[in-house]
Structure formats: structure tokens, C-alpha cells
Amino acid sequence: MIKKTSIYRQPSFHYLMDSEAQEETREDYDDKQVVTEIMARCFIPTVITNISWEIFHFIGHEIRITEAMDCYGAVVWPSALVLCYFLETNTKQYNMVDKNVIEIGAGTGLVSIVASLLGAHVTATDLPELLGNLQYNISRNTKMKSKHLPQVKELSWGVALDTNFPRSSNNFDYILAADVVYAHPFLEELLITFDHLCKETTIILWAMKFRLEKENKFVDRFKELFDLEEISSFPSLNIKLYKAVKKNQRSV
Numbered sequence: 001m002i003k004k005t006s007i008y009r010q011p012s013f014h015y016l017m018d019s020e021a022q023e024e025t026r027e028d029y030d031d032k033q034v035v036t037e038i039m040a041r042c043f044i045p046t047v048i049t050n051i052s053w054e055i056f057h058f059i060g061h062e063i064r065i066t067e068a069m070d071c072y073g074a075v076v077w078p079s080a081l082v083l084c085y086f087l088e089t090n091t092k093q094y095n096m097v098d099k100n101v102i103e104i105g106a107g108t109g110l111v112s113i114v115a116s117l118l119g120a121h122v123t124a125t126d127l128p129e130l131l132g133n134l135q136y137n138i139s140r141n142t143k144m145k146s147k148h149l150p151q152v153k154e155l156s157w158g159v160a161l162d163t164n165f166p167r168s169s170n171n172f173d174y175i176l177a178a179d180v181v182y183a184h185p186f187l188e189e190l191l192i193t194f195d196h197l198c199k200e201t202t203i204i205l206w207a208m209k210f211r212l213e214k215e216n217k218f219v220d221r222f223k224e225l226f227d228l229e230e231i232s233s234f235p236s237l238n239i240k241l242y243k244a245v246k247k248n249q250r251s252v
Helices: 002-039 078-089 110-117 128-142 187-197 213-222
Strands: 052-058 061-067 100-104 121-126 151-154 174-178 203-209 226-234 239-246
Touching (some): 002 078, 002 226, 052 078, 061 110, 061 128, 078 174, 078 239, 110 121, 110 128, 128 151, 174 187, 213 226
Parallel strands (some): 100 121, 100 174, 121 151, 174 203
Antiparallel strands (some): 226 239
């Protein structure tokens, strides 16, 4: 009996293992395929100049972005590409046309540019020292191309929110964020800013690269205020894409 049982169980076990291995292989392949497609949207010039710039291709447009290599906020990070790709390929479910959209930590402005080219009313925000380059990139890539003229505004997380972004006038359909969580000391202020800008129907679309334990702790803290849903994952980049709404509110 024991021998007979083991004979019948062994193939089932190996079948299960084979199925799991095949599923992991398939997921790994799919991840690499999508990541390859995302990264192919970026063209890095081979000619060296005194100004760092890159070209990206989204929504049928060539988007030229000027960067500053001496500042984290003035560089295009992979999370921004992931979010841009998601917006471009999910226009039916997340339609940006005529929607009020704000990007926090906009950096070089790539995500805001893509949202604007998709038809949104966009407000791109970041620290005061980044606004010059942000405005330049947005103006250069959206002028005569976007349905609505994007705005660029200063937003230091947690600072003068009631003055600069009064709750009564915050009617954002979407908050966009790419790679805003990393080793900086303003995570609590970031959370306060998310909460301040959100109304009951606001949807947060947030691409995040996991590097350190701080990221996991922030996600746990974030879940105290928001219903968080992972809508996509890119293991080879260590990036996850989230959708969030305020807690105890119906998802849109």
C-alpha cells in the first residue's frame, strides 16, 4: 500500500512543481518583455554635450527631456517610465482627457508631459530649485500639442498646503507620483501631502522602486490612510505600480 501510494503521489507532486516552475518562467518572461518595451522608449544620445538630455517616445510624440545629473529630482528614473507606459497603454480604464491631474515630485516633468499629451489638465509640482528645468521641459514638449496648457507650481511636501493648495479648491481626479519614496527625511510630510490633496473620488497612481526597508515601512503607514491596490509589478526593476483611494470610500 505505501509503495502504491508513493507511486501515484509522485507524478502529482512533480506536475505541481512543473506547473509552478512554468508559471514563474512565464511571469519572468512577461516581465522582461514589458520592461524591454518600456526601456525602448528612451533614447540616450551618444554625442556628449554640456547639457544632459534624453529623448522618450510616448503617445506618438518625441519628448526631449533636459536633465541635471547633480540633482536626484532632475533625472528621469525608471519608475517614471513605468508610469508613463501605464498611462499610455491603459487609456480606457484611466482616461486622462479633461481630468484634473496633479503630479507630486514631478522632477523633469516626463510623467506630467505624458498626462498632458493624453488630454489632462495638469499641475506639475516640485521644489522651487527644480521649477526652472521643469517648466522648460513641460513648455518645450506640450506647446501647441496639448489640449490644455499645463501649470507648474511649487510644492514642498507638508509646507503651506492650506495656503497654496486649499482643500476647497482641490478637485483632482488623479494624483500621479513616481519614485517619491527613497532615503529622504520627509516621508511623513509626503504622506500628509497625499492626504491633503485627496478627495473622496481622487485616484492615486503611484510607481515605486523598492530599495530599502524604509519603502516597506512607508507602504504600511500609507495603508493606514488609503486603500492600496497593487495593479502591476516589474520584478526585474524592483518596481511596483499602485492604485490608491482614501480609506472607507468607494473605489472609482
